[in-house]
Amino acid sequence: MNKQLESKKEPRIKVMPTDKFKTTLVTFKFMAPLDEETMTSRSLLSKLLVRATKKWPTDKAFNRKLSELYGAYVNSFVTKFKDKHVITLTLELVNERYLKHKDPLFDEGLALLKEIIYNPIVEDGKFNETFVQQEKTLLKKKLEAVNDNKSQLAFLKLMENMFGNQPYSYLASGLSENIPKVTPESLYHTYQSMLENDDCAVYVVGNVDTNIVTEKIKNMFNIQPLTQVSHVIQAQHSENELPQTIIEYDDLDQAKLNIGFRFPTYYGRPDYYTFVVFNTMFGGDPSSVLFNEVREKQSLTYSIHSQIDGKNGYMFVLSGVAVEKYELAKETIIDEFKKFQNGEFTEEKLELAKKILISQRNESQDRPKSMVEIAHNQILLPEDLTNGNYGQKIHEVTKEDIINLTQRAILDTVYVLTKEDEAE
Structure with a gap:
């Protein structure tokens, strides 16, 4: 120590x-x-x-x-x-x-x-x-x-x-x-x-x-030891005010449906790796549920993916939808999230997500700038985490971990930007 x-x-x-x-x-x-x-x-x-x-x-x-x-x-x-x-x-x-x-x-x-x-x-x-x-x-x-x-x-x-x-x-x-x-x-x-x-x-x-x-x-160079302390960014609303839905209008060809979730974890916590694996399964990869169910099978969106701010504990689902379909798309996305909370996903999907993440991590070692960003993230930890540890932590994520984490997540905000004359 x-x-x-x-x-x-x-x-x-x-x-x-x-x-x-x-x-x-x-x-x-x-x-x-x-x-x-x-x-x-x-x-x-x-x-x-x-x-x-x-x-x-x-x-x-x-x-x-x-x-x-x-x-x-x-x-x-x-x-x-x-x-x-x-x-x-x-x-x-x-x-x-x-x-x-x-x-x-x-x-x-x-x-x-x-x-x-x-x-x-x-x-x-x-x-x-x-x-x-x-x-x-x-x-x-x-x-x-x-x-x-x-x-x-x-x-x-x-x-x-x-x-x-x-x-x-x-x-x-x-x-x-x-x-x-x-x-x-x-x-x-x-x-x-x-x-x-x-x-x-x-x-x-x-x-x-x-x-x-x-x-x-x-x-x-005059490089001094790091002194600043990092804090997690806090969302604006208390839980009893959520979820909030905001609909705004603009002149556009397709509606933009964006959804923000809060997660009770962030980089440096043990269940951070569960968060990363879940995001890959949910919408962070072309093999994900959102891409396959919402976009490909049901044709509800032109584009859709989820991304996380793992350092602060937020996930954002971003999609482009036909103006008349945004309500159905919203319900479908939330239903797919609930399926994870209920454990309605396969071990095969979980293992695939792990393989994808470890492969991406290995590929990042072939790009100097990615190596720098991974190393820079380490300043948020008490000690550096090696790539070997990363792969091990990803491997250790279980189905129960995913269920537990998603059940503690909070749907914060649904934001829709759509066309006014067809909003009805």
């Missing part, structure tokens, strides 16, 4: 040595509490950091530098992680072991990342106005496009009705109405806060030496 506590006091620098890939992936994750007021500016900041730096002050100069590093690739994006807002900064470059010219590519790559993180184009306490304006315009277009994507819009509406005005309800990219509030000066304050207050975790995947790489990162 003491060793475990000691490891928590160390900076989170996780190196995953492997000779599977010809490239090396370096990923920095900056984590701050989810906050409606900062999400938009953090989203803009993530894009500004990889536009240019003081050393390479234009798009052209920056891209030329990447070309010199044998076509290195830099990317930055934002996501939600439990109750955190995360800026992910990645660099992928050729591993120097596979080059004829033994250039110190990894060292140059780290130097580039250091420049990106610590030397953005800031003058007189503000970011470059032209770049800021360009990124604000791009983000505005991206967020406005959500209104044209009815599936995405309906999902956000489901989230809004389940979680109210909590920042968890919004896209990690932020809110369109907050973009005008962001200035070159305020972005500099966001940047300073990221460096001073964010938790930072670093991941490296490639044919590298763990000790050497860890020391280099410690020496070049």
